[in-house]
Amino acid sequence: MQERIVFQVPSEPLAVLTPQECGLSLREIGEKDVPAGLPFWIITVDDLPADRTFRIAWELDVNEMGPSAGVGAAQ
Secondary structure, three states: OOOOEEEEEOOOOOEEEEOOOOOOOOHHHHHHHOOOEEEEEEHHHHHHOOOOOOOHOOOOOOHHOOOOOOEEEOO
């Protein structure tokens, strides 16, 4: 699967979920696995920086990302 689900908990680095084939859509996986109330976006692997040296410093620019794909519901 070439898509990833990204979201960011305030004051934490960007979180990247690698979804697995499980019979759910990417949106359903995001709603299930992203913490409650946090918006998430579905991107392709190519949208992530190739250099992972400073991955802990990655941040999500919501203005650049556009509308979210959904909102997490995980408790």
